[in-house]
Amino acid sequence: xxxxxxxxxxxxxxxxxxxxxxxxxxxxxxxxxxxxxxxxxxxxxxxxxxxxxxxxxxxxxxxxxxxxxxxxxxxxxxxxxxxxxxxxxxxxxxxxxxxxxxxxxxxxxxxxxxxxxxxxxxxxxxxxxxxxxxxxxxxxxxxxxxxxxxxxxxxxxxxxxxxxxxxxxxxxxxxxxxxxxxxxxxxxxxxxxxxxxxxxxxxxxxxxxxxxxxxxxxxxxxxxxxxxxxxxxxxxxxxxxxxxxxxxxxxxxxxxxxxxxxxxxxxx
Amino acid sequence: xxxxxxxxxxxxxxxxxxxxxxxxxxxxxxxxxxxxxxxxxxxxxxxxxxxxxxxxxxxxxxxxxxxxxxxxxxxxxxxxxxxxxxxxxxxxxxxxxxxxxxxxxxxxxxxxxxxxxxxxxxxxxxxxxxxxxxxxxxxxxxxxxxxxxxxxxxxxxxxxxxxxxxxxxxxxxxxxxxxxxxxxxxxxxxxxxxxxxxxxxxxxxxxxxxxxxxxxxxxxxxxxxxxxxxxxxxxxxxxxxxxxxxxxxxxxxxxxxxxxxxxxxxxxxxxxxxxxxxxxxxxxxxxxxxxxxxxxxxxxxxxxxxxxxxxxxxxxxxxxxxxxxxxxxxxxxxxxxxxxxxxxxxxxxxxxxxxxxxxxxxxxxxxxxxxxxxxxxxxxxxxxxxxxxxxxxxxxxxxxxxxxxxxxxxxxxxxxxxxxxxxxxxxxxxxxxxxxxxxxxxxxxxxxxxxxxxxxxxxxxxxxxxxxxxxxxxxxxxxxxxxxxxxxxxxxxxxxxxxxxxxxxxxxxxxxxxxxxxxxxxxxxxxxxxxxxxxxxxxxxxxxxxxxxxxxxxxxxxxxxxxxxxxxxxxxxxxxxxxxxxxxxxxxxxxxxxxxxxxxxxxxxxxxxxxxxxxxxxxxxxxxxxxxxxxxxxxxxxxxxxxxxxxxxxxxxxxxxxxxxxxxxxxxxxxxxxxxxxxxxxxxxxxxxxxx
Numbered sequence: 001x002x003x004x005x006x007x008x009x010x011x012x013x014x015x016x017x018x019x020x021x022x023x024x025x026x027x028x029x030x031x032x033x034x035x036x037x038x039x040x041x042x043x044x045x046x047x048x049x050x051x052x053x054x055x056x057x058x059x060x061x062x063x064x065x066x067x068x069x070x071x072x073x074x075x076x077x078x079x080x081x082x083x084x085x086x087x088x089x090x091x092x093x094x095x096x097x098x099x100x101x102x103x104x105x106x107x108x109x110x111x112x113x114x115x116x117x118x119x120x121x122x123x124x125x126x127x128x129x130x131x132x133x134x135x136x137x138x139x140x141x142x143x144x145x146x147x148x149x150x151x152x153x154x155x156x157x158x159x160x161x162x163x164x165x166x167x168x169x170x171x172x173x174x175x176x177x178x179x180x181x182x183x184x185x186x187x188x189x190x191x192x193x194x195x196x197x198x199x200x201x202x203x204x205x206x207x208x209x210x211x212x213x214x215x216x217x218x219x220x221x222x223x224x225x226x227x228x229x230x231x232x233x234x235x236x237x238x239x240x241x242x243x244x245x246x247x248x249x250x251x252x253x254x255x256x257x258x259x260x261x262x263x264x265x266x267x268x
Numbered sequence: 269x270x271x272x273x274x275x276x277x278x279x280x281x282x283x284x285x286x287x288x289x290x291x292x293x294x295x296x297x298x299x300x301x302x303x304x305x306x307x308x309x310x311x312x313x314x315x316x317x318x319x320x321x322x323x324x325x326x327x328x329x330x331x332x333x334x335x336x337x338x339x340x341x342x343x344x345x346x347x348x349x350x351x352x353x354x355x356x357x358x359x360x361x362x363x364x365x366x367x368x369x370x371x372x373x374x375x376x377x378x379x380x381x382x383x384x385x386x387x388x389x390x391x392x393x394x395x396x397x398x399x400x401x402x403x404x405x406x407x408x409x410x411x412x413x414x415x416x417x418x419x420x421x422x423x424x425x426x427x428x429x430x431x432x433x434x435x436x437x438x439x440x441x442x443x444x445x446x447x448x449x450x451x452x453x454x455x456x457x458x459x460x461x462x463x464x465x466x467x468x469x470x471x472x473x474x475x476x477x478x479x480x481x482x483x484x485x486x487x488x489x490x491x492x493x494x495x496x497x498x499x500x501x502x503x504x505x506x507x508x509x510x511x512x513x514x515x516x517x518x519x520x521x522x523x524x525x526x527x528x529x530x531x532x533x534x535x536x537x538x539x540x541x542x543x544x545x546x547x548x549x550x551x552x553x554x555x556x557x558x559x560x561x562x563x564x565x566x567x568x569x570x571x572x573x574x575x576x577x578x579x580x581x582x583x584x585x586x587x588x589x590x591x592x593x594x595x596x597x598x599x600x601x602x603x604x605x606x607x608x609x610x611x612x613x614x615x616x617x618x619x620x621x622x623x624x625x626x627x628x629x630x631x632x633x634x635x636x637x638x639x640x641x642x643x644x645x646x647x648x649x650x651x652x653x654x655x656x657x658x659x660x661x662x663x664x665x666x667x668x669x670x671x672x673x674x675x676x677x678x679x680x681x682x683x684x685x686x687x688x689x690x691x692x693x694x695x696x697x698x699x700x701x702x703x704x705x706x707x708x709x710x711x712x713x714x715x716x717x718x719x720x721x722x723x724x725x726x727x728x729x730x731x732x733x734x735x736x737x738x739x740x741x742x743x744x745x746x747x748x749x750x751x752x753x754x755x756x757x758x759x760x761x762x763x764x765x766x767x768x769x770x771x772x773x774x775x776x777x778x779x780x781x782x783x784x785x786x787x788x789x790x791x792x793x794x795x796x797x798x799x800x801x802x803x804x805x806x807x808x809x810x811x812x813x814x815x816x817x818x819x820x821x822x823x824x825x826x827x828x829x830x831x832x833x834x835x836x837x838x839x840x841x842x843x844x845x846x847x848x849x850x851x852x853x854x855x856x857x858x859x860x861x862x863x864x865x866x867x868x869x870x871x872x873x874x875x876x877x878x879x880x881x882x883x884x885x886x887x888x889x890x891x892x893x894x895x896x897x898x899x900x901x902x903x904x905x906x907x908x909x910x911x912x913x914x915x916x917x918x919x920x921x922x923x924x925x926x927x928x929x930x931x932x933x934x935x936x937x938x939x940x941x942x943x944x945x946x947x948x949x950x951x952x953x954x955x956x957x958x959x960x
Contacts, residue, residue, distance in 0.1 A: 074739035082763050087741060203500060210408035259401035266504035
């Protein structure tokens with residue numbers, strides 16, 4: 001029987017990452033002791049970038065899976081495909097990561113169906129094995145394999161919660177938007193703008209975060225601020241950039257848009 | 269209308285019509301005079317006036333009367349749209365505040381007309397929402413926007429900012445709207461940058477003229493705060509500077525001191541005696557507002573006290589929790605973080621503060637500049653109660669305020685009546701404890717049949733064959749494809765099976781008519797039906813709730829809780845089902861709005877609102893009966909739909925079909941012509957509705 005396998009290239013260029021606390025050291029410690037890691041924090045605060053950075057730093061390939069509510073076990077483990085008159089096994093991302101000793105990052109794990117998340121349980125405790133039942137294969141994880149999952153606790157819906165049996169297997173790290181000065185440095189570095197403009201964008205970000213729960217589900221994330229900065233560095237005015245990349249991205253509600261416009265004008 | 273609609277109506281015809289639309293008018297004798305007034309108008313205008321007179325007279329005859337009598341003048345000043353807006357504004361204030369303000373609003377015809385024609389002023393009412401959100405964004409803590417009494421300047425007590433009802437200082441409306449924003453921002457800056465951190469009253473006490481001193485101080489603070497705003501919000505500062513123009517000459521010499529980054533309110537206070545001694549009249553600056561240090565200091569003090577308490581209690585609770593776990597007194601270490609957020613460590617471990625406490629800490633930083641140590645020491649014995657805030661305790665219906673107020677749709681006006689219906693929610697008084705058991709015995713066979721059927725529906729998985737993608741290979745499809753290929757036909761790419769898990773993400777709300785007309789058989793049938801339903805849905809495991817509704821006019825819309833979402837189907841619920849009884853009337857729109865609100869909060873994918881009723885919407889008095897009630901109910905159902913709630917109606921009314929189609933749409937109701945069928949049918953209806 002043939003087998004198709006995913007190519008897992010390593011990360012060659014250092015991704016930009018600005019540490020905000022002890023997260024790099026903690027992650028390295030977890031990696032050294034082969035413990036899985038859970039990252040929690042609001043959208044766009046740097047979780048994914050952090051994992052990329054750590055994959056580069058630990059010199060391991062990275063497999064990222066964006067979880068969604070139709071994600072089945074087969075989507076993670078793999079499936080038989082039909083090529084000509086043959087069935088061919090195709091590893092799913094999780095199986096591929098285990099075989100290659102990569103870091104497997106399941107982004108927004110709560111979006112996945114509950115029965116799907118259970119396949120990671122034997123990987124996430126001392127057994128460190130993956131059961132690929134369709135092939136009758138019990139795949140022990142090599143030392144370099146590491147499981148990382150993330151979720152955003154801010155959605156506060158009872159359907160979007162991680163089961164205790166899942167979460168209690170992980171070393172958890174909490175992420176949040178960085179403190180203003182640090183965030184400004186990140187926006188300046190990532191967006192290619194000067195620190196002064198970056199500070200203004202961060203100020204705008206703070207003002208929108210004040211409106212969280214008052215008409216906005218979430219304030220502007222660091223990612224949105226970086227986007228705005230990038231639009232500016234590509235030649236648009238800060239007002240235009242903030243409108244397009246921040247205000248319009250945050251809401252469709254006309255009243256809220258008006259308020260965000262006011263805030264944009266106040267800052268620039 | 270029988271006569272051609274283009275012809276103008278003559279006085280006697282007008283009189284006849286007015287007589288009809290203003291039927292309840294106390295001023296019958298003046299109808300002739302009114303008709304005389306309307307005669308010179310064009311037919312279109314006459315129709316317009318008669319239409320709105322009719323509409324408003326149904327709400328209040330006085331208003332209808334006044335509209336007709338002011339109509340000739342109104343139509344000189346306003347076009348048809350303007351006329352309509354003028355009438356609607358009056359109806360709005362009638363709904364909100366009653367007759368007198370409505371009549372006043374109608375009499376302010378000229379002001380209304382000037383405003384309609386693009387008058388140069390701006391009203392607080394039109395910018396209020398925008399300003400509220402704006403200052404919320406700026407400050408990160410609640411700062412209400414309120415209206416100051418007429419003739420007074422803007423000011424703030426640090427919990428709310430008070431702005432004039434109308435601003436006309438700028439030459440155009442847009443300028444005046446921006447002036448509102450600038451003034452609001454300036455008053456926010458007073459609360460944010462510590463204008464009231466000093467004891468202003470004590471400082472100005474020795475000065476001869478308190479009023480004059482406060483006016484100077486407001487100006488000096490305007491300079492200082494302007495510089496603070498410019499540092500953080502340059503765009504806003506630019507806009508404010510444009511509106512204010514250059515600083516008055518008297519202030520120029522002190523600009524450098526007040527604009528330096530470290531300036532505080534103490535600098536303004538230090539400069540104050542000099543200005544007061546010079547004796548000039550303080551120049552007027554609209555956006556500087558006035559200061560009321562006494563009120564502001566009191567409010568600020570209360571808030572600091574309250575928030576200190578919240579914070580200290582939260583810290584005490586954390587410490588207590590830590591202490592129990594460690595089996596001893598925990599070491600608590602509190603340090604303000606860079607961005608004002610508090611970092612709390614218990615025995616070196618970072619723990620999260622509850623959001624209320626974090627917000628209190630942020631607010632204290634704004635008021636005090638930093639968190640002083642006494643605020644950060646945990647409170648003594650006494651637990652942390654998140655509810656240890658304000659909020660009225662439980663009370664009895666009758667003299668208590670409504671639990672909720674809802675808008676109601678008035679089809680005459682094609683507009684909502686604001687906050688029109690007063691909703692009270694209460695539990696049904698428990699009924700006969702043996703009732704449910706008795707029904708259970710009577711329908712034993714039916715219930716066990718229902719349970720079996722429903723258990724079969726629960727969580728069944730299906731495998732879909734011949735899918736383009738899926739977990740497994742569909743062997744049948746694969747064989748077919750093989751045959752196709754061998755015989756030279758292009759094989760189908762649909763070779764996989766896909767497992768569909770039947771995840772029932774469903775919440776159902778049952779809304780039970782408890783109006784007087786259900787007395788007797790219908791009520792019995794409703795109760796029996798609910799028992800069948802509960803049995804069925806318990807077997808399914810869906811999330812469900814049961815509420816009854818009844819009422820007596822718009823000021824007493826009662827919602828009876830029988831089973832809330834999350835309640836177990838236990839003895840208490842059974843007794844409440846037994847306790848359902850016929851009460852008063854059927855004002856349906858408001859009940860739908862309230863129950864939709866409860867339903868919309870459920871975190872499930874499918875939401876279903878099922879109404880059990882015995883007839884059309886109705887309420888005491890003529891108003892809600894007939895088209896009005898049907899249209900309001902229809903509107904409420906459409907609102908529900910927009911919130912993702914599907915509605916269905918089961919009704920016992922042989923004449924029901926006509927209005928039900930209008931309200932629920934052609935396929936969303938069942939009419940039972942016989943009461944006795946309800947209990948046996950209801951479970952099947954539910955199963956059909958929720959099948960996928």
